[in-house]
Amino acid sequence: MQSKKLGWLLLSPTLFILGLFGIFPFIYVVWVSFHEWNPFAANPEKLFNWAENYRKVVFDAQFLASLGVTLAFVFFAVVSEVVIGYLLAQAFMKNFPGKSFFRTIHTLPLIMAPIIVGSIWKLMTTPSIGIIPNLLDTWFGIDLNIGQSALAAFSITVIMDIWHWTPLVTLSLIAALVSLPSDPFEQAQIDGANKRQVFWHITLPMIRPALIATVFIRLMDAMRTVDEVLMLTGGGPGSATRYVGVHIYKEVFPRTNYGYGSAISVIVLYLSIVICWLLYVSLIAPRNKKG
C-alpha cells in the first residue's frame, strides 16, 4: 500500500510537467480552435463559433498548397532515404578495413542541429558564395539558383534531408541485418534462389519490423521539418518549400488570428496522430495475428 503511494509520488513530477506542457496545450488548442479570437480585432474576446475556423481551413488555398508540398517533400525524402539507406546497410555487411571508422563518420550528421544543417546548406548553395552552383555552372553550364527556381529549392531541401537523415536509416537497418540468422540464406543458396528472390522472400519479411519502425519515424520527422528549411529557403521562392511547419511559423503565427491558427495546428496534429497510431498498429498487428 505504502509502496504504491511512493511509486506515484516518484512519477508525479514527470506527469505534472508533461501534463502542464504536453496534454493541457493540446486540450487548449482544440478548445481555442472552436472560437473566433483575435486580440487585435474589434472584439478581442473569445467568441464560440462552432466549426467556422475549420470551414475556412478546408478552403484555405495557401494551407492546402503547403500540405501538398509537404507530402511531396516527405515522399521524395523518405523514399530516397530508405532506398539509399538499405543499399548502404547492405554494403556495410561486408568486411573491409576501417569499417567502424567509416561508420562513425556516417553517423556524424545525426547529432547536428537542424538549424546548423540549414545554415551549412545555405552556405553551400547560395549562388554568390556556394560551391555547388559554382561547380554546376563551370562543369555543366547549369544555373542553380535556390532563390528563384522553385524546383531547385525543393530539390535542395530534399537533398539536405537525405544528407541529414539517411544515416539513421542505414544504422537501424544494419542493426536489423546483423541480427538475422544465416540458415535461411544458406538454404536459399542451396535451392538456387537468385538475388531478387532472396531479397523479396527472405530479407524483406525478416527485417520488416525494423523497416516499418524506421520508415514511420522518418515520416513523422520529415513531416515536422521546420528549422532547416526556414534557414535554407525561408519557405521560398513563393511557396515552393513552405512546408506545414514553416507555414505555421511564418504565416499563421504572426497573424494573431488565434482561433484560425489553432484550427490549422489541430489539423496538422490530427494528421501526425493518425500516422503515429498507424505505426503503433503496424508494429503490434503482426504480433497479434500470431497469438
Add this chain to the structure above:
Amino acid sequence: MSDKTENTAKSGFLPIETNWFDRLFISVVIWVALSLFWMRFIEPLGLSVWIAAAISVALGAHIIRKG
C-alpha cells in the same frame, strides 16, 4: 495468449485486435476526416455537416459494438 494480458481485446471485422478505446479512437478519427471532407466538397452543395456527424455516429456505434 493475448486475452491474459488484455482481457477486453477482441477481434471483429477490423483487421486488428482492438479494445474499446482503440475502437472509439478509430471512430473519432473517421468522424474528423469525414467532417472535413464534407465541409470541403458536400456542404457547398447544400447538405448540412450534421449529416456527416450523423453518419459518423452511426458508423462509430457499429465499430464500437462489432469492431
Add this chain to the structure above:
Amino acid sequence: MKRSNPWLAVLFWTFLSFLTLFPIYWLFVISVKPAVDLFSTPDILLTAIDWQNYVKVMNDSTLRGYMMNSLIISTGNAVLVTTLGFLACYALTRFDLPGKESVFFWTITNRMAPPAVFLLPLYLLLTQVYVIGDFKLADTHLGMILVYCTFNLPFAIWTLRPTLDGIPKELDEAAVVDGASAWKVISDIIFPLARPGLAVTLILTWVFAWNEYLLAATLTNFNARTLTTGLSEYVTTTGTEWGVMAAISVFTLIPALIVFGMVQKHIVAGLTFGAVKG
C-alpha cells in the same frame, strides 16, 4: 563483385565520407575566409586563414549573452529531465502501478507531436495563462527549461528504462529488508549502478536542448534567447555577412561534435525510441 576486393569498398566509403564531411568542411572554409575573398570564385582549398569572424562573434555582447542563455537552459533542462526521468523509471520498473504501461506509452506521444503545432498554444499559455502575479514564464530561462521537457523528458524515460530494468530487483529488496529507506536505496544502490546510462541520457538531452530552435524562436524575446535563434536573427537582420553566420554556426556545432564520440553508439537507439538497438 565488390565482395572480392575489400579495397573497392574502402574507396567507396571514402567517397561517401567525403560527401558527409564536405558540407561541414565548407562551413569552416567560409568562416575563416577573409571578407575580400568571399565573393571571388569559390576555392575548395583554403588559401588563407582569417579568424576575424570568430573575434567578431566573441566581441558581440548580445551573442555572448545568447550563448550563456543556451548554456543555462540546456544544462538546466538536461539535469532536470535526467533526474525526473530517473525517478520515473525507478517507479515504472519497481512498483506494480495500475496502468503504468499506458503512462509509459503516453509519454512518448509527447515527443512525437510536431513542435510547430504547439507554438500557438504554448505561446498563449506562457504569456497569458501560466502567470503568477507579474511573473510570466515566457522569455525566462525557467520557462524554456520546462518547455523543453516536453520532448526531452519522454526521451530520458525511454532511454533510462532499459538501464533500470537491467539492475536486479533483489538488490533493493535486500536493502529494504536491512532497513534502508526508499531514498537511501535510490541514492546508494540504484544511482551508482545506473550512472553510465544516466551520463548518456544527460549528454544526449543536453545536445537536443542546445540544438532546439523553433520553440526558442517563438517563446523568447531577449532575456532567454538562445544561440540558435541568434544565428537566424543574424541572417535576417544583416543578410549578407556570411562569414559571421558561418562562425556562429561553428560555435553552435562545437559542443555536439565534442560529445559525439562519447554517445555515438546510443544516438540511433535514442532517435528510434529503442526500436533499434544501434
